[in-house]
Structure formats: C-alpha cells, structure tokens
Amino acid sequence: MTAPPGCCFGLENWRDWLEVMNGEEPWLGHDPASRTEHTGTTIRLWPDAGHSDGLPIELPLAQLPHLMSSVQLQLVAFLASVKEWATRYAPPLADALVAKLDEDLAITTPLRDN
Secondary structure: OOOOOOEOOOHHHHHHHHHHHHOOOOOOOEOOOOEEEEEOOEEEEEOOHHHOOOOOEEEEHHHHHHHHHHHHHHHHHHHHHHHHHHHHHOHHHHHHHHHHHHHHHOOOOOHHHO
16 A cells, blocks of 8 residues: 655655654645554554545554665665766766755754754
8 A cells, every 4th residue: 555645745854754753743745635643553644534435554653763764775875876867967066966955855864863
C-alpha cells in the first residue's frame, strides 16, 4: 500500500516525520489529505482522510529512526548524483548547487538535531 504525496507537502518536508517520534502529527499536505494517528507503539497513516474507507498503513514507531536514516542515505546519494551531473555540465556551479540543495533540504544535518 502507498500514500500519494499531498499538495504543498514536498521533499523539503521530509524531516517533518521526525515529529512523529515525539508524539506529534505532522501536516502532510492536502488533496489527498493524509493524516496520522498514534495508537501506542504504532502510527497509522491514512492515505486520504477524506476517503478513509480503505485500510491504513501501519508503521511501528520503533522502525521510524531506521526509516529516517534510510531516507537520509538515499538523499545523500542523490546529492552525489547531482554533483556528478553538475560537474559534467556546469563545472563552476557544481559545488554551489550541491551546497544549496543540501542547505534547503537539510540532507546532511544529523537527524538527532531535530
């Protein structure tokens, strides 16, 4: 089962999932309007709260730190790909582009700082 991204909730919001570990509910955008529900040691993600006829995605809270680390590693790999591409097509801008993406998406900032 998957949850499509909501409008106005983009990749720049990936760290908002860290709030779930503190018992908070992140805003996940609208249309479709996903929502989370804390149920003890599990988070339920309803992909479209307006049409919650289906089953939720259940995520054990204990797995969230590992999942967040996995996302971060994939984003670090994305930065490496961007650097490779930019070095080939716009060498003078490569480092600045990677630095700006890293800054805006907070990719290499340690997860424990949130």
